[in-house]
Amino acid sequence: MTSLYKRFFDQSLELLATANSSGYFVELNPAWESTLGFSRDELRTKPFVDFVHPDDKDATLHEAARLFQGELTVRFENRYQHKDGTYRWLEWVARVSTEDGLIFACARDITRAKQALADSAEALAQRNRLTALADNTSDFIGIADLEGRAVYVNRAGMQLYGTPGQSWEGMKIADFHPPSFFQRLSEVAIPHAAQHGTWSGESQLQRVDGVVLSVSQVVVAMRDERGALLGFETIMRDVSEIEQYKKLEHELRTQQASLTELVRTMSTPIIPITDQIVVMPLIGSMDHQRAEQFLESALRGAEVSRARFVILDITGLRHIDTSVAGTLIKVAAALGLLGTRVVLTGIRAELAQTLVGLGISLNNIMTHSTLQGGIAYALNSLGQVLGQSTQRASASAKLRT
Numbered sequence: 001m002t003s004l005y006k007r008f009f010d011q012s013l014e015l016l017a018t019a020n021s022s023g024y025f026v027e028l029n030p031a032w033e034s035t036l037g038f039s040r041d042e043l044r045t046k047p048f049v050d051f052v053h054p055d056d057k058d059a060t061l062h063e064a065a066r067l068f069q070g071e072l073t074v075r076f077e078n079r080y081q082h083k084d085g086t087y088r089w090l091e092w093v094a095r096v097s098t099e100d101g102l103i104f105a106c107a108r109d110i111t112r113a114k115q116a117l118a119d120s121a122e123a124l125a126q127r128n129r130l131t132a133l134a135d136n137t138s139d140f141i142g143i144a145d146l147e148g149r150a151v152y153v154n155r156a157g158m159q160l161y162g163t164p165g166q167s168w169e170g171m172k173i174a175d176f177h178p179p180s181f182f183q184r185l186s187e188v189a190i191p192h193a194a195q196h197g198t199w200s201g202e203s204q205l206q207r208v209d210g211v212v213l214s215v216s217q218v219v220v221a222m223r224d225e226r227g228a229l230l231g232f233e234t235i236m237r238d239v240s241e242i243e244q245y246k247k248l249e250h251e252l253r254t255q256q257a258s259l260t261e262l263v264r265t266m267s268t269p270i271i272p273i274t275d276q277i278v279v280m281p282l283i284g285s286m287d288h289q290r291a292e293q294f295l296e297s298a299l300r301g302a303e304v305s306r307a308r309f310v311i312l313d314i315t316g317l318r319h320i321d322t323s324v325a326g327t328l329i330k331v332a333a334a335l336g337l338l339g340t341r342v343v344l345t346g347i348r349a350e351l352a353q354t355l356v357g358l359g360i361s362l363n364n365i366m367t368h369s370t371l372q373g374g375i376a377y378a379l380n381s382l383g384q385v386l387g388q389s390t391q392r393a394s395a396s397a398k399l400r401t
Helices: 003-011 031-036 040-044 054-068 111-135 155-161 179-196 242-264 288-305 322-337 349-358 371-400
Strands: 015-019 025-028 073-081 087-096 103-109 140-145 150-153 198-206 212-223 229-238 271-274 277-284 309-317 341-345 366-368
Touching: 015 031, 025 040, 031 040, 054 073, 054 087, 087 111, 140 155, 150 155, 155 229, 179 198, 179 212, 179 229, 198 229, 212 242, 229 242, 271 371, 277 288, 277 371, 288 309, 288 322, 309 322, 309 371, 322 341, 341 371, 366 371
Parallel strands: 277 309, 309 341, 341 366
Antiparallel strands: 015 025, 015 103, 073 087, 087 103, 140 150, 140 229, 198 212, 212 229, 271 277
């Protein structure tokens, strides 16, 4: 290898490698060490397929066979193990040299792009769920940006406005209110919501035909994770029927509170399995603030649902540190005081090591490696309790007779 080619080989940010027909790496550039954590000598000690994720091994071997049949590899993806036990997504281009039978390959780490795609898919799924909720309510629900442009209006909103089936694109907040009330909305309601989070009160909606309806309205400020103002959400309900005004206003406030709570707790949903079993899946990353929110949500959810079993599924957590582990134990202890049994599912080696390092005992918490196992355990336990209650009731009846 000439000096210039060696410099290119050593300085490349891409993962460059050669491998022989026995399935071992021969030459590797330094980028491999920074990407996977293994030294180049460690990567040469065993067949490269041993570093591949078990689910990708068959496809990798098949692709290697294609190479030795004279075909080219273009944009083949698989996962390689990092020294810390995690996996990195790699995208490959490769060919086999006819001179010496070596595989010449170049790989790129696309892990971040894969994760971003997965996060985008989850965000889209959540947005679709919220949109479905909004589209199936009878109230006007709308979202506007800071310039007052409509970002979303549900079907009921367009029907109330008098244009059912038409698009809201290109409309502004001012289009839905008479000029006199829009001035009040701009000068009072929106600034109040921006400062305090919400505004609610009597309002007016002007239909496309000019008819003005009395409505009860709530305006909610939308902010990002850093607290920056993004725009405003609104809910409006027609209260033209005076005799129903108080009842409708009460229902609207309840719905607004429920929707606000839904947005706030979206990252830690409470999913009922039965009337006595609920699941709380933890997904993504968890910091101190979210951990405290999770503790609050778990206690409130258990109290409201009166669940006898709460299954905490941590399969989707990306990282678990001592703070998160401590919070899980606190949640279990607090739920125990409410008479609720906790089942922890999705236990991984990382969490087990953290708990051992903290000296924390899981004696009072039932653990299962999978969510399915946790649900099966809870259902079986409830069946035993109900069976014992039935036997005691039967025995009591016999004594009375």
